[in-house]
Amino acid sequence: MTNALLSINKATVRFLNTTLFTGLNFNINKGESWALIGESGSGKSALLQTIAGRFNITGGEIDYHFWHDYAKFFNANDIATPHKLIALVEPKHHFRNLSNTTDFYYQQRYNSSDSEDALTVTDYLNTVPRFSHDNSSWTSEKVVSLLRLETLLSKQIIKLSNGETKRLMLAAALLKNPLLLMLDSPLTGLDVKTREEFNSIIEQITASGINVIMATSIHEIPAVITHVAVLSKGVIIHESTTQDFKPELFQTDTTDTIDSSELSALLNIDKNPATYNVIVKMDEVHIKYGDKVILDNVNWQINPGEHWALLGPNGAGKSTLLSLINGDNPQAYANNIVLFDKKRGTGESIWDIKKKIGFVSPELHQYFPTDNSCLQVIESGYYDTLGLFRPSNKERAEIALRWMKALEIAKYARVLLKNIPASAQRLCLLARALIKNPALLIFDEPCQGMDDHQQLHFKNLVDTICSLGNVTLIYVTHYQHEIPNSVDKVLRLDKGKVVS
Structure with missing residues (x-):
């Protein structure tokens, strides 16, 4: 059994008519957690989407080693693709109404009749698909406690604040008991208290055996992160352990002029x-x-x-x-x-x-x-x-x-x-x-x-x-x-x- 978790080798990645990456190489070993940093538009989110299988790989390859390991011990028919063992928490939610026919609309949360056409937090968590493996330690009770959702359980999801929604999305991702958890700008929208708690939250997640990759600010890298990758214009320009990382070399240009x-x-x-x-x-x-x-x-x-x-x-x-x-x-x-x-x-x-x-x-x-x-x-x-x-x-x-x-x-x-x-x-x-x-x-x-x-x-x-x-x-x-x-x-x- 290899120690590699994921390997991307010389990949060309495309979305519609745009080439996002050329000759992309990125390797993660078991037990590693990575922070992706870089200026806006550098490719952080695109890399997470690539791993999640959202974009076309037209050259090179991506190898999900953790999926092959899973198939040796569990029924691979339950997990038709490796992407089901991955959870991606994006900046935007994809909530649907109760009849699952349309997305929610802006202002719906303030209209009493329409806002009732939404699952409660409890109902939403009960819809999350879950897969069993040797690290299946995340239960509803555990995620509710970790992310302080107790007072929100009977609340319709459309009525949640931006920060409350972010906590719910992370809870839903953990309920899947993924082998790889990817977080795209997870701290945006969170208040000071929750951001301060985030180090502890990520530490508990990684301690349960889940590997984490997160796109984040250079100023907000949790202590438990072991490695850093810096992206610029669709290229990984630097990789190192967190211990060896020198953030002062990669600060975004802050010179500014206003006309x-x-x-x-x-x-x-x-x-x-x-x-x-x-x-x-x-x-x-x-x-x-x-x-x-x-x-x-x-x-x-x-x-x-x-x-x-x-x-x-x-x-x-x-x-x-x-x-x-x-x-x-x-x-x-x-x-x-x-x-x-x-x-x-x-x-x-x-x-x-x-x-x-x-x-x-x-x-x-x-x-x-x-x-x-x-x-x-x-x-x-x-x-x-x-x-x-x-x-x-x-x-x-x-x-x-x-x-x-x-x-x-x-x-x-x-x-x-x-x-x-x-x-x-x-x-x-x-x-x-x-x-x-x-x-x-x-x-x-x-x-x-x-x-x-x-x-x-x-x-x-x-x-x-x-x-x-x-x-x-x-x-x-x-x-x-x-x-x-x-x-x-x-x-x-x-x-x-x-x-x-």
């Missing part, structure tokens, strides 16, 4: 001359679903030109609070909420509200249709639609391209959104939020998946926008260093209550 004159010009195109006395005012806002209180008597006033950070752990109620402002939550009508000087329910439409707001969130990214080109996605921001459903306007498309240049993603203009890296997808949605020069910007975890340079550039861009105009900002993040310098006010939620 303030171009940004000022963009911010003055079709600028809305309207002025407001109050952007948001909430008095004793109370939201509940069944017996579960989500927001508990929240008071919050946001005045024009103020820059707020909205902070709190996973499940604190931040997304629900934002949904009341962005017009997505019908319970706004049952509460005392003023938006742009008008009380909700006094005649304004959802579209009247949305045209004044530039919004991006993990949920919007999750459900945004991906069959438009990136330029079309950004132009759709003028119409507040999820994609462009009308002929492109030449002048507006040119403005969209200028925003793409400002965000350093112009090379993707004619590429379908689904065919670009996840970090670039987020930047497209950020450009979509900015293009109409709204009075209020709501950025909910906008830097997820971005490399160091992208994060710095976006942070500088936000600070420049705030310095050039009277825009109002709400910024949500779990990382203190991501908060723009222009933010000078904080609302902190915990268990639905304002705590500071």
Whole structure:
């Protein structure tokens, strides 16, 4: 029996008409756990997808040694392909509704009748296929305890926060008792407490005999990881043990320049001359679903030109609070909420509200249709639609391209959104939020998946926008260093209550 777990030898890997890897070599031995690092678009996610069997290998080979070992001791007919012994946790979930006929849609979690068309956390975990082998140690009770899901078991999966969803996806992967667990940016969306616990979680996973490969930031390599591979432009440029790895040699370029004159010009195109006395005012806002209180008597006033950070752990109620402002939550009508000087329910439409707001969130990214080109996605921001459903306007498309240049993603203009890296997808949605020069910007975890340079550039861009105009900002993040310098006010939620 060989000590090798997986071998990729001189592989050419293709997806559609694109060659992702040429002459790819990557070898993993039993007992090793690997971190994949590199700048955005370097090939980290593509390597995980290749191992998971999602892409075509047109040259060379990939050998799943662990599958051959499994077949010697268990019924290979139960595992028709090696990929069933692999679990891949991706940045996006693939939840389906109860009838398994359609995917969920954006805003569904806030509509009481439609949100019931979803499995509970318990039901979802019960649907996970499981395979037996000598390391089958992960049970429902064990994953629920490890990932702190006890209080979520009766909750519909569509109602989970971004961080809660990430914990559920990892729990489901462990229930499969895989021989190889692959994690794509597993720490994005997790609050400080869960990130601090992550070292212990990965340590318990590897101690159970599961090999781990994770794509992660150079700053977030768990202590239990034994090896590091650095990727750049589809090539593995470095491999070493974690002990010998020198991160200072592979830091992402953090030099940055902002074209303030171009940004000022963009911010003055079709600028809305309207002025407001109050952007948001909430008095004793109370939201509940069944017996579960989500927001508990929240008071919050946001005045024009103020820059707020909205902070709190996973499940604190931040997304629900934002949904009341962005017009997505019908319970706004049952509460005392003023938006742009008008009380909700006094005649304004959802579209009247949305045209004044530039919004991006993990949920919007999750459900945004991906069959438009990136330029079309950004132009759709003028119409507040999820994609462009009308002929492109030449002048507006040119403005969209200028925003793409400002965000350093112009090379993707004619590429379908689904065919670009996840970090670039987020930047497209950020450009979509900015293009109409709204009075209020709501950025909910906008830097997820971005490399160091992208994060710095976006942070500088936000600070420049705030310095050039009277825009109002709400910024949500779990990382203190991501908060723009222009933010000078904080609302902190915990268990639905304002705590500071």
